[in-house]
Amino acid sequence: MNKLYLGDNLDILRKIKDESVDLICANPPFNTGIDNKEYISVFSTKNESSTHTCTWDEKAEDARVGIKERSESCKIYKALNEYLSGYDMLLSNAMTGNKGAMRAYLTFMGPRLVEMHRILTETGSMYMHCDPNISHYIKVLMDAIWNHDNRKESNSFKNEIVWYYRSPSSASKKYRRMHDIILFYTKTEDYAFTTPKPIYENELFRRYTVKDTIGRKPDRMQDDKEKYKRIRTRTDDAFLRDVWDDIGILSPMVAERLGYPTQKPSLLYTRMIETSSKEGDVVLDPFCGGGTTLDAAQALNRKWIGIDSSIIALDVTERRLKDRYNLKQSDYEIVGFPKNFEEVRELASQETKHNILAYWAATRLNLMPSKNVDKKSDIALWALRDEKRSDVRFVAEFKAGKPSPDQVRPLLEYIENDTTDIVILMTLEPVTSEMQEIAGEIEKFKYKGLTFPRLQFWQITDKFFKDPESIYDKLKIPGKLRVKPTKKSDRRFPDIQFDSSTK
Numbered sequence: 001m002n003k004l005y006l007g008d009n010l011d012i013l014r015k016i017k018d019e020s021v022d023l024i025c026a027n028p029p030f031n032t033g034i035d036n037k038e039y040i041s042v043f044s045t046k047n048e049s050s051t052h053t054c055t056w057d058e059k060a061e062d063a064r065v066g067i068k069e070r071s072e073s074c075k076i077y078k079a080l081n082e083y084l085s086g087y088d089m090l091l092s093n094a095m096t097g098n099k100g101a102m103r104a105y106l107t108f109m110g111p112r113l114v115e116m117h118r119i120l121t122e123t124g125s126m127y128m129h130c131d132p133n134i135s136h137y138i139k140v141l142m143d144a145i146w147n148h149d150n151r152k153e154s155n156s157f158k159n160e161i162v163w164y165y166r167s168p169s170s171a172s173k174k175y176r177r178m179h180d181i182i183l184f185y186t187k188t189e190d191y192a193f194t195t196p197k198p199i200y201e202n203e204l205f206r207r208y209t210v211k212d213t214i215g216r217k218p219d220r221m222q223d224d225k226e227k228y229k230r231i232r233t234r235t236d237d238a239f240l241r242d243v244w245d246d247i248g249i250l251s252p253m254v255a256e257r258l259g260y261p262t263q264k265p266s267l268l269y270t271r272m273i274e275t276s277s278k279e280g281d282v283v284l285d286p287f288c289g290g291g292t293t294l295d296a297a298q299a300l301n302r303k304w305i306g307i308d309s310s311i312i313a314l315d316v317t318e319r320r321l322k323d324r325y326n327l328k329q330s331d332y333e334i335v336g337f338p339k340n341f342e343e344v345r346e347l348a349s350q351e352t353k354h355n356i357l358a359y360w361a362a363t364r365l366n367l368m369p370s371k372n373v374d375k376k377s378d379i380a381l382w383a384l385r386d387e388k389r390s391d392v393r394f395v396a397e398f399k400a401g402k403p404s405p406d407q408v409r410p411l412l413e414y415i416e417n418d419t420t421d422i423v424i425l426m427t428l429e430p431v432t433s434e435m436q437e438i439a440g441e442i443e444k445f446k447y448k449g450l451t452f453p454r455l456q457f458w459q460i461t462d463k464f465f466k467d468p469e470s471i472y473d474k475l476k477i478p479g480k481l482r483v484k485p486t487k488k489s490d491r492r493f494p495d496i497q498f499d500s501s502t503k
């Protein structure tokens with residue numbers, strides 16, 4: 001059964017059986033600092049994000065010690081330990097600055113790559129999508145792990161693929177970066193490899209012509225549908241070379257975009273999966289983000305496993321699977337998300353999991369992290385996942401234990417200093433009448449001719465799991481949760497087909 005895991009991929013990879021995955025497509029965070037900050041502040045729940053570090057800290061030190069310990073009894077960890085010892089010297093045991101960050105990053109990636117190698121089948125392959133700042137470090141790391149036993153004459157490394165794209169960014173006093181690196185490794189010489197298929201011109205254009213279900217205006221090409229219906233194959237052989245220049249980045253307006261900051265084009269992952277696996281094979285993405293790999297795997301009839309430590313990422317992924325394939329939570333195994341009230345309670349009982357719960361609850365309310373996060377005060381601002389109403393600012397807080405007026409007072413400040421329009425306090429028990437009174441006294445929020453209470457309460461109960469719409473028995477917010485799957489014709493992007501008869 002297909003699986004979606006919320007959590008640190010190291011813990012989850014360690015539970016996956018040896019040689020049980022046919023293809024791994026990984027696109028980890030890039031150690032740019034920006035990536036890290038982004039996930040910590042908005043796109044990940046604070047407690048779990050501690051898994052990826054950009055500084056040489058106690059956690060990195062512990063991870064390093066862990067590797068040393070494992071290296072005493074395990075050959076592959078021995079190879080990793082030797083590699084890292086080399087870098088310890090090369091990076092002069094750096095603890096700070098860029099060098100410290102690189103050491104921490106490699107210490108983070110190392111054990112994960114060891115586990116990925118272990119779970120790959122003998123005929124399996126792996127694509128490692130990274131940026132040119134780290135690709136050379138990762139390549140040597142993968143060489144050490146993939147060739148640790150020197151049992152083969154040949155090299156597991158197959159290609160360094162340059163994904164070339166037109167980037168809108170500018171650079172001063174250096175050349176503009178317009179590519180990512182994708183390292184292609186196989187476990188043995190006996191691996192699946194089907195010559196990749198060309199991308200038809202209509203594939204590229206169709207992505208611009210499908211109406212986006214979240215209401216975002218599609219590209220103006222929408223009006224020109226007929227023009228782009230014609231089907232033409234690119235005449236060159238971009239798809240056969242190790243420079244892929246026939247797949248562009250997702251422009252901000254493209255309908256395929258789901259709002260996940262590091263989302264990659266599905267055509268890119270479709271190519272990897274089509275080339276390096278067969279129908280029914282298991283494809284794993286241990287850093288699955290907005291679910292690009294899983295989407296492509298589903299379209300191509302592969303089984304899939306996705307892991308991400310960010311609940312926001314998995315929220316996007318879930319919606320994507322629902323919109324594209326009408327897949328519900330019961331159609332795949334989902335681990336780490338609460339599935340009933342008991343599991344909500346269980347998370348609430350663990351102090352370190354409160355953020356997960358708060359983020360889970362906010363995403364159930366059809367909210368997504370807003371761009372205007374107030375970094376100074378550390379409150380997350382949310383917006384409705386609805387273009388037409390995304391200007392309404394929310395603060396969504398979860399409080400465990402018995403609700404009390406003391407929990408409300410600090411929240412009122414957000415309203416008083418106009419940081420937010422609506423505050424939602426999520427609880428497990430009913431709120432007190434005094435809390436209701438406080439809420440009733442606050443002037444209402446006026447929006448598009450309607451009024452909404454500025455302080456509202458959502459008591460999470462089992463009823464919600466049976467009937468998500470019941471959320472609106474009490475809550476009054478300008479946009480409603482979309483619970484019904486969209487019609488196939490309204491789905492965000494077209495089914496990807498590479499049908500040679502359309503040539």
Ligand SMILES: C[S@@+](CC[C@H](N)C(=O)[O-])C[C@H]1O[C@@H](n2cnc3c(N)ncnc32)[C@H](O)[C@@H]1O
Pocket residue numbers: 007008009010027028029030039043044051052260262263264265286287288289290291292293307308309310313
């Ligand atoms: C570059 S993004 C992947 C984007 C993805 N390819 C897509 O198209 O949406 C990297 C992802 O790794 C996740 N991540 C970072 N550290 C992780 C960890 N230790 N375990 C699982 N996921 C992690 C982040 O939350 C982020 O979603």
